[in-house]
Amino acid sequence: MMDKLASKLSRGLLHIVIIILAVAWMLPTVGLLITSFRPPAEVAHSGWWAVFEHPFSFAQYTVENYVTVIGKVGMGRAFLNSLIISIPGTIIPVTIAAFAAYAFAWMKFPGRQFLFLLTVALLVVPLQMTFIPILRAFTQLGIVGTFPAIWLAHTGYGLPLAIYLLRNFIGGLPSELFDSASIDGASPLQSFFRIVLPLSVPAIASVVIFQFLWVWNDLLVALIYLGGTPDVVPVTLQVANLVGSRGQDWHLLTAAAFVSMALPLVVFFSLQRYFVRGILAGSVKG
Amino acid sequence: MRTGRVQPWLFIGPAVGLLVFFLVYPSIYTIFLSFFYGMGESFAGWANYVHVFTDRTTLTAFRNNALWVVVFTTFTVSFGLAFAVLLDRVRYEKIIKSIIFIPMAISMVGAATIWRFIYAFRPEGSPQVGLLNAIVTGFGGQPVGWLTEAPWLNNFLLIVVGIWMWTGFCMVVLSAAYKNIPRELMEAARIDGANEWQVFGKVTLPSLKPALAVVATTMVVFVLKIFDIVFVMTDGLFGTEVLANRMYKEMFLFMDFGRASTIAVILLLLIIPVMVFNIRQFREQEMLR
Numbered sequence: 001m002m003d004k005l006a007s008k009l010s011r012g013l014l015h016i017v018i019i020i021l022a023v024a025w026m027l028p029t030v031g032l033l034i035t036s037f038r039p040p041a042e043v044a045h046s047g048w049w050a051v052f053e054h055p056f057s058f059a060q061y062t063v064e065n066y067v068t069v070i071g072k073v074g075m076g077r078a079f080l081n082s083l084i085i086s087i088p089g090t091i092i093p094v095t096i097a098a099f100a101a102y103a104f105a106w107m108k109f110p111g112r113q114f115l116f117l118l119t120v121a122l123l124v125v126p127l128q129m130t131f132i133p134i135l136r137a138f139t140q141l142g143i144v145g146t147f148p149a150i151w152l153a154h155t156g157y158g159l160p161l162a163i164y165l166l167r168n169f170i171g172g173l174p175s176e177l178f179d180s181a182s183i184d185g186a187s188p189l190q191s192f193f194r195i196v197l198p199l200s201v202p203a204i205a206s207v208v209i210f211q212f213l214w215v216w217n218d219l220l221v222a223l224i225y226l227g228g229t230p231d232v233v234p235v236t237l238q239v240a241n242l243v244g245s246r247g248q249d250w251h252l253l254t255a256a257a258f259v260s261m262a263l264p265l266v267v268f269f270s271l272q273r274y275f276v277r278g279i280l281a282g283s284v285k286g
Numbered sequence: 287m288r289t290g291r292v293q294p295w296l297f298i299g300p301a302v303g304l305l306v307f308f309l310v311y312p313s314i315y316t317i318f319l320s321f322f323y324g325m326g327e328s329f330a331g332w333a334n335y336v337h338v339f340t341d342r343t344t345l346t347a348f349r350n351n352a353l354w355v356v357v358f359t360t361f362t363v364s365f366g367l368a369f370a371v372l373l374d375r376v377r378y379e380k381i382i383k384s385i386i387f388i389p390m391a392i393s394m395v396g397a398a399t400i401w402r403f404i405y406a407f408r409p410e411g412s413p414q415v416g417l418l419n420a421i422v423t424g425f426g427g428q429p430v431g432w433l434t435e436a437p438w439l440n441n442f443l444l445i446v447v448g449i450w451m452w453t454g455f456c457m458v459v460l461s462a463a464y465k466n467i468p469r470e471l472m473e474a475a476r477i478d479g480a481n482e483w484q485v486f487g488k489v490t491l492p493s494l495k496p497a498l499a500v501v502a503t504t505m506v507v508f509v510l511k512i513f514d515i516v517f518v519m520t521d522g523l524f525g526t527e528v529l530a531n532r533m534y535k536e537m538f539l540f541m542d543f544g545r546a547s548t549i550a551v552i553l554l555l556l557i558i559p560v561m562v563f564n565i566r567q568f569r570e571q572e573m574l575r
Contacts, residue, residue, distance in 0.1 A: 018372060022382045025450070028400045029388065031417060035403070047415050100301035109294035115302060120568050122309045124561050126511050128533055128550035130312035132319060132543050137307075156308025159301055188293055217393035219514045223534070236395040240518050243399060250403060250415060257399040261392040268391035272384065275391070276458055 036254040037061045043251040065255035073252060074230055075259045078238035082216055082260075084147055085234055089154035089215040094208055096155065097162035102196050104163065105171035106178055107188065116167070122160040130157075131224050138225060145232060149225045157221065158211050169203035170196055206277045213264055213275070235260035313554070320547040334548040344549070346437075347527040353441055354448070354512055354528065359505040361449045363498065366456025370464045371490065373457075383461070387454035394451065394514035401447045402519050405432040436525035444526060447515050452508070456501050463497035464490070507560050510553060529553060 034048040039062050042050070051060055070076040103109070104116050134153065135144065143149040173196070181191040197204075219236040226232050228241060239253075239260050246252055268275055323330045338344050369386060373379045389397060406416030410429055414420040419429040433440050467490065475485045513530035520526045522535070529549055536546035 014372060014375065018376060018382060021369075022385045025386050025389075027417070028404055028450070032400045032403060043415065045413055047413070047417065047420050049417075049420075096300050096304065100298040103294045103297035107294040107297065109291070112294075115298065117565055117568070118310075119305065120565055121561050122305060124507050124557050124564065125309055125313060126550060126553040126557060128511065128530060129316045129554050130309060131550070132537065132547060133312035133315040134308065153308070156304045159305055160309070163301060188297070192297075213391065217395075219393065219395050219517070220530075220534075236393050236514075239395050239399060240514075243402065243518055247402075250406070253399055254403065257396050261396045264391040264393070265388070268388065276387075280459060280462060 032254045032257060035250060036065055036258045037063065038251065039064065040249075040251040043254075065251045066259070069252055069256045069259060073238075073242065073256060074233075075235065075238060075256050077230065078233050078235045079259060079263075081232055082234040082236075082263075085150055085154075085222070086212055086215045088147075088151045089158070090208055090212045092151060093155040093158035094162055094204065094211060097159055097166055097207070098197070098200070098204065099192070100159075100163050101166035101170050102188075102192050104167045105173075119160050119163050123164060127157060127221065135224060144225060145227050145229055147232060150222060150232075153221055153225050154211075154215050154218070158214065162207050162211060165207050166200065166203060169200055173199055202274070202277075205271075206274045209267060209271055209274050213267060216264060316547045316550050319543055320551045322544050325541065325543050330544055334544045337545060338548050338552065343522075343527055344529075344532055346525055347522075347529045347532045350441055350526060350528050351510060351512075354445055354509045355506055357442065357445050358448050358452075358509045358512075359502055361445075362452045362456045362505050363460075363502050365449065365453040366458075366460050366501065367494070367498070369453070369457040370461035371486070373461070374464060383454075383457065386457055389451040390454045392451075394447075395518055397447055397451050398515045398518035401443075401450070402433075405443060407431040407433075433520055433526075434524045440520065440524055441526055444515055444519060447519070448509065448512065452505065456505070459501050460494060460497055463494055467493045503560055503563070507557055510556055 031048045034051055035043055038048065038051065038060065042060065054060070070079075104112060104119075134156075138144045138149050143152075177195050177199075178191060181195055186194065216234075217236060218234075219240060222234050222237050223240075226234070226237070228237065233241070239256050242253060242256050319326055320334055321330055321332075322328065323333070369383075373382055376382075403415075404417045405419075406414075407419055407429055408414055408416075410423075414423050414429055416432075418432060423429055432443050471489050471493070472485050475489050480488065511530050512528055513534070516522055516526055516528050516531050517534070522528065522531045529552070533546045533549040533553075536542045536549065
């Protein structure tokens with residue numbers, strides 16, 4: 001009897017602890033979201049929790065902040081820039097990595113083992129080791145502050161992980177597939193397009209999502225190779241600049257931050273399964 | 287498979303070329319630059335290293351990086367472990383996991399902005415719009431300038447942002463490992479009269495050891511290079527400097543590529559044990575294939 005009571009109590013406690021923690025985890029983001037929809041004057045005079053006095057009186061909400069940040073503050077342009085950076089910054093490295101992963105998994109050539117170990121080692125090299133020489137090279141090429149510079153950089157930096165993950169997956173495909181393709185006279189290129197690519201769709205999807213979010217959320221690489229010119233600046237850099245220049249204008253900061261987070265959140269909610277898989281597999285990245 | 291001698295290189299050539307150009311060659315060049323003054327004008331010997339290990343701000347950065355490594359790793363891993371084990375016992379596991387995991391999807395800049403708002407400070411008397419100061423003043427306390435309270439409080443509060451973001455990652459990895467432990471093992475222990483704590487200590491923890499090692503190393507490798515959170519929230523002022531931010535300043539503010547390179551090399555040296563471990567691990571896996 002006492003045992004039963006104790007176990008019921010401890011289960012009750014478990015639920016309470018979990019729910020409190022979950023609420024605590026959500027609260028910061030919820031506060032940001034609510035604030036971004038409040039008129040500037042109210043944001044300056046009361047905390048976001050004040051809306052809960054009459055949560056359904058919709059007069060206290062406005063989209064004015066979003067209109068301002070997307071237009072005047074330049075978050076709209078930055079959003080576009082982030083897309084221009086992230087899409088090639090994902091497609092180019094994943095494509096190159098897929099070819100390399102296939103060769104590492106199924107072709108025999110001298111230096112294969114060494115080159116793959118090198119890739120594994122490069123997974124954790126701090127990007128800081130590369131900034132100065134690459135910046136110099138980009139300066140000589142005259143591409144600092146342009147999109148091609150950052151596409152190239154994200155391609156180079158994204159490759160080790162993409163090769164590593166795809167090679168592990170492609171290496172796990174049954175060898176009979178390749179034997180029979182080979183007997184049928186298929187060239188490596190044909191088996192790559194007809195066998196490897198169709199079978200690797202889930203793995204490629206994970207790598208694509210992982211790389212896309214990594215590029216979208218990146219601040220440092222953009223800071224180094226793009227600088228702050230408005231026509232190339234991505235959302236992360238724009239928000240960081242805004243914190244520096246208008247650090248107390250919370251109505252703008254919250255709306256801008258939310259614009260920068262919107263796409264990752266959509267990706268997260270719609271493709272959570274692939275995203276988790278990519279994160280799980282990518283846990284070795286530096 | 288039938289492959290010519292040239293064909294493999296058509297497949298890996300671009301990748302190898304890019305890896306060499308973007309990672310191998312620059313790393314060697316950076317090591318080289320760390321032995322030169324300024325923009326690479328004259329040979330410096332160990333001078334940059336001496337500077338880095340004696341300069342006060344850089345020493346603060348070393349201390350803070352150590353603090354990040356210890357506090358951040360301890361909390362992300364233990365919270366992640368707690369969530370993995372506790373959430374397994376409730377039916378609404380999935381939704382709570384999503385909630386804890388969401389911060390992983392957003393940028394560190396976004397997270398830093400969110401938390402800068404929580405920590406917002408206004409002088410006494412004006413309405414507190416930051417959650418933390420609203421709570422403090424609500425209980426009759428004085429508002430606190432959280433991010434200027436050097437050296438422990440502000441650093442700790444910056445680390446909280448990282449913990450909030452990365453606990454979800456640890457939880458997901460550890461939860462996957464936890465669900466792989468055979469249930470019979472735990473049941474057998476319970477039948478033998480072990481209580482839940484004993485089951486956790488004698489069965490769960492030992493089975494999770496490899497996953498814990500992976501998660502902890504990932505956290506350490508990641509947090510050694512922590513940059514965005516500090517850059518956005520304090521820019522290293524008030525005793526919150528970290529190595530990556532210091533390197534950025536040496537590079538763009540002081541234009542001293544020698545010192546910037548030296549800091550990068552030190553980051554690399556700190557990470558080399560992990561690199562060796564990864565390679566060993568990988569070789570063992572290949573043997574089993």
